[in-house]
């Protein structure tokens with residue numbers, strides 16, 4: 001995805017028919033839902049951290065082969081916001 005210019009501002013922008021664009025050197029890590037013996041969610045557990053980047057795009061269509069990042073597959077699958 002081409003990078004957009006937002007300066008050093010912390011911004012999450014929703015691209016029409018595309019990914020979330022996250023800007024501002026915001027940290028990101030995997031999170032796992034921890035459940036009790038009945039399967040009820042009780043807390044999140046922080047996992048692996050991703051390398052920090054000034055800007056990244058997160059898949060919103062579910063079709064990326066490089067999740068959680070967008071690999072532009074939304075273009076090929078015809079992902080639409082309004083469906």
Ligand code: FES
Pocket residue numbers: 018019020058059060061062063064069070071072073074075
């Ligand atoms: S939003 Fe781009 S691959 Fe899913």
